[in-house]
Amino acid sequence: MSYTQTISGTTYTFDGLVDLLAKATPRRSGDELAGCAAESDAERAAAAWQLADLPLTTFLEDPVVPYETDEVTRLIIDTHDRRAFQPIAHLTVGGLRDWFLETAVHENSAARIAAVAPGLTPEMVAAVSKIMRNQDLILAASAATVSAAFRTTIGLPGHISTRLQPNHPTDDPRGIAAATLDGLLMGCGDAVIGINPATDSPHATADLLRLLDDIRQRFAIPMQSCVLSHVTTTIDMIDQGIPVDLVFQSIAGTESANSSFGIDISILREANEAGRSLHRGTVGDNLMYLETGQGSALSANAHLGTGGKPVDQQTLEVRAYAVARILEPLLVNTVVGFIGPEYLYDGKQIIRAGLEDHFCGKILGLPMGVDVCYTNHAEADQDDMDTLLTLLGVAGAAFVIAVPGADDVMLGYQSLSFHDALYVRRTLGLRPAPEFETWLAGLGMVDPEGRIMPVDLDTSPLRSLTVAR
Known part of the structure; x- marks a missing residue:
């Protein structure tokens, strides 16, 4: 009609x-x-x-x-x-x-x-x-509470977690370890320490998973790790006995868009069951890590709906959250400005899309986070990211993503820095995940209000991370 x-x-x-x-x-x-x-x-x-x-x-x-x-x-x-x-x-x-x-x-x-x-x-x-309006999206989202847990608990009121993203152009363990140390010393990593591998090589994926698990065990960190390889690669890793915590996959809002990713719902369910069969969580068994982003279906030419008409990118984005919801994930985030200005042209559009995605995901029952980001050819800058980060903190986002210096040298886009996470926690009185905060406190890095404090690296147990492997 x-x-x-x-x-x-x-x-x-x-x-x-x-x-x-x-x-x-x-x-x-x-x-x-x-x-x-x-x-x-x-x-x-x-x-x-x-x-x-x-x-x-x-x-x-x-x-x-x-x-x-x-x-x-x-x-x-x-x-x-x-x-x-x-x-x-x-x-x-x-x-x-x-x-x-x-x-x-x-x-x-x-x-x-x-x-x-x-x-x-x-x-x-x-x-x-x-x-x-933007304020409506913020107010309604802030009123909802969605939590999930694996080794840390994500999405509790008054908290905001971070994905520590120590990407490296050649997957060099020394570079990844240095970036990981940088983030941990600023209280990041309580959502996940997650690496985008430079290739989807199973051998490289296995090496990175062992590296992260070694860091976790050596320093007794209540954290979960993830190498963001294709879900089928991760299933193979599980079958081989590699230490897999979270199972990652990008998802979209149409069957044809998901097919372009090489997945369908049955594969995602199989991966979730495979991950849970390892029983590696300590405070919960939510272990799927799912990423989305407005424009993914359009970029795959998989955006047509009833009557062959193009469906707007935001509606298709929210349909992806139906796929996420059945998997009971630990983490879901929209990589809001990553695809480029062809889909979200400038800071104004990125900010609006980030608030929409966060509201829609959280209302549908997801522990929703946002990669507050943009590409270098978009009409956006870090001031726009500061604005979106602050608004998401007020709206009760479960987590954000942080990279060294806000510049991902492997993926070639701009995100948030570890310092930005310190800013939003200090300004809005937000705390890390409780299990992670207890670990930080044991290192003398947290004051009674949950604020991250500087430490002397010469006396910190984390110093050994600076030693080349």
Whole structure:
């Protein structure tokens, strides 16, 4: 069906739900590239107005991507919890926005949001995010609590964790160890110490996993490690008895986009079961680490929905969270500015997308983090990243990613530094994961308020990390 909305004497027509969602999306370059964006601010406002009046039940009756041809759609529809949906089933998209904002100031907000989460589809949550201001996204996300655990507990209120990302262009163990030491001395690494390998060589992956596990055991660090190789490589590592903690994979919001990654839902489930069979967690068994990013389906030419129409990149991003949700992950993060300005053009679009992704993932029940980042050819800089980091800290992000000097010399993009993690914790009174904080305190690195303190490396047990292997 088509939708129409008249504003100031001009009538705008939207050709179905897919078109309406795309036109209502705040401006971004990826949708313009796909040819589905609103042609003017007036058309965008008309679409948002029409979307606000749309009943939530519409999303159960009119799939954005066909049920018959897409396993992600089948997952969304077949696992939808009608009982959890019942308390909000009468609402429109605008009514759901009002419900979130009213619930956010309720004393039992986290429990109320968690109760309805299984009844929300990704498309419902994507739709409501499109008509929310940035402050709405921050307030509603801050009211939700989602935690997960392996050797540390992620996502607790009043905490923010970090992925320590010690990438190296040649996977040199000395360079990785030096970057790891740098991060640990600034209290980073409580979400994961995770390496993007320079190649997907099984031999190199195994060596890096042994290196990280050796560091963990030598210094008795309550941490989890991960080498971000393809999930099938990690399954092979598990079969060979290599010390695997977390199982990583990039995921997307359509079956065809996931196929371009060489995966499907059954492979992800197999990997989750394989990882859990090792029983390496100490405080929990959440062990999947999943990365997403707006524009991934479009970049794979896997973004077409019902009627062959292009689906906007933010809606497809949120559909990926349905895949993540069934795997009960430890970590999920959107690599928000990594794909480039073709998809998120400048700092304004990156900031908005980061807040949208965090809100949508957290509302759907995920321990959601963000790689606060941009590529060097985007119209963005570190001031934009400072702004997004601060807003995510207020919104209750589970974790962020930090690299030496905010410059990933292997992947060639700009992220956050270890110092940035110190900044957001100190400024907003946030603490590391409790298990990790206890370890830091044992090294004399934490004051009674949980603030990271400088140490004398000459007397620290971590000094041996500076010795070449």
